[in-house]
Amino acid sequence: MSNIIRVGVLGFGGLGQAAARVLAPKSEMILVAAADKKGYVYNPEGLDPNTCITTYNSQGSVGHVKHGGVLSNDSIADLIENSNVDGFFLALPNLPNTFMADVTRQFVKSGWKGVLVDALKRTSAMEQIFTLRDDVKDAGITYMTGCGATPGLLTAAASVAAQSYAEIHSVKITFGVGIANWEAYRATIREDIAHMPAFDVEKARAMTDAEVEALLDETNGIISLENMEHADDVMLEMAGICSRDQVTVGGIVDTRNPKKPLSTNVQVTGRTFEGKLSTHTFTLGDETSMAANVCGPAFGYLKTGVWLQKQGLSGIFTAAEMMPRFVR
């Protein structure tokens, strides 16, 4: 049992629930902890994802789970104190931009040592994380940031693709997302709406479900996004690949159809040492869901983080500079 990585998931909305399902068949990782706003559940023998999901959806918190559930108004701090976890996936909303950094400060303050992984999207939220660089390193925490789909999977692919070129001219990420029922991804959809013209983070966050519904009625369920604030830009800049203004992220979200409106891809354009201009393209299969493309990489980077911890390397690392490791 000692080599099995004990995992916790913070946040139990659509992403946290998908994360629990992704972990279920793994032999190298076991889900032992989960927390939401109102409580947490911890069981060193492992959690049953279906029980957690049913309980959360029917009673509003995993704190109601019979074995190991605890209701708490300070669920994250209480879970850190009362659990033995190697790594946490922070499946928390990006908003407000300081939220993930605040949670990280809780970990630093607690004296906990282990691996944290986020799937942060916004540049400004990731910059909040970077301000904690020294604190995280000194605390002995290995923090993997930007480890979802984009940033994450596509940023890593862009880092690999860049290798053929002497100079990078542009990195263009275009994503297609199809979801049958946006209600399962309330926080994520509001983050997407915040990127739309005439919206911002506060405005999107304040919307009621009925208002979101009315907006989506106007657009036939489509959210079309250009020049999004995505942390791929700062990650690729920090990796020395290009400047952040050479990175663009856009996409189309269809909130009424599980079929993707276009194939998600990243195009890396550059000049080779011989002076040739060319473009490498990494394209995701349409059948892969947002949940698969976010949670898979997140746990892949969690495994990398555990390896880094074993080597004594703490601090903040991004998906652009580390290879995710496959979790069986």
Add this chain to the structure above:
Amino acid sequence: MSNIIRVGVLGFGGLGQAAARVLAPKSEMILVAAADKKGYVYNPEGLDPNTCITTYNSQGSVGHVKHGGVLSNDSIADLIENSNVDGFFLALPNLPNTFMADVTRQFVKSGWKGVLVDALKRTSAMEQIFTLRDDVKDAGITYMTGCGATPGLLTAAASVAAQSYAEIHSVKITFGVGIANWEAYRATIREDIAHMPAFDVEKARAMTDAEVEALLDETNGIISLENMEHADDVMLEMAGICSRDQVTVGGIVDTRNPKKPLSTNVQVTGRTFEGKLSTHTFTLGDETSMAANVCGPAFGYLKTGVWLQKQGLSGIFTAAEMMPRFVR
């Protein structure tokens, strides 16, 4: 100057020469050493690639270069002893299969500590390298293997792509190579011929240039390859992504046309946690040459190797488990 990585290139055929050209504009790396069968050249102030290439092509060895050139029948051992190099790119022929491992033994024996990077292609040659795992680690050498195009760039892309899936069904690499004049890549072309039906390593190696020419006349300059023995298979197996028999490598080499006969790509097919079958595809731009796709990643991995060395991590690592770092 102290942060600039001092690089040596062993082997000065087509690949070694391209490596010298790739390095020329870099600010983070400087080429200070090169060796071929008959000699070496070392200059801590940096080597001029054109001088080295012209000298090699006209006089048969970089040992004839005026400043720093030395003729030697034991050029690698002599260069190791008489130089100060952070990392060597082993741009040596893959054949015979034990050659790269023999060179590695020389480094181990010499007491040299630093980074070695190869662009090995054959599984059996890489398995020779793996037998040296403990020796390399104990010697304090950080050895990055399989760090060219395939294996290398495409293997790394496959590792990233695998993250979306709970289970990998196949990794299929198909390459297209176009070269205007095969004479510049004599060793590489013989390695390709060795993969053809009715040929093997010894037979291909023993061919005269005229015999290669005659063979290529028969096929109109096309070398078509299926189920090649490529080390991507063992690298992906070691990374726990799939078993080696799920990895296939094939391609078409046009020895008379710089235009690629097809776009080089890797397709990773798997099943997501929800049970969906899908395929991610990473496709290289046609305008990128073999030299750009091999040398770029090789130096990216050399930079990663230097980082690993600084962290005190020696041993053998593959392109499937480490992210290459972009070299400015």
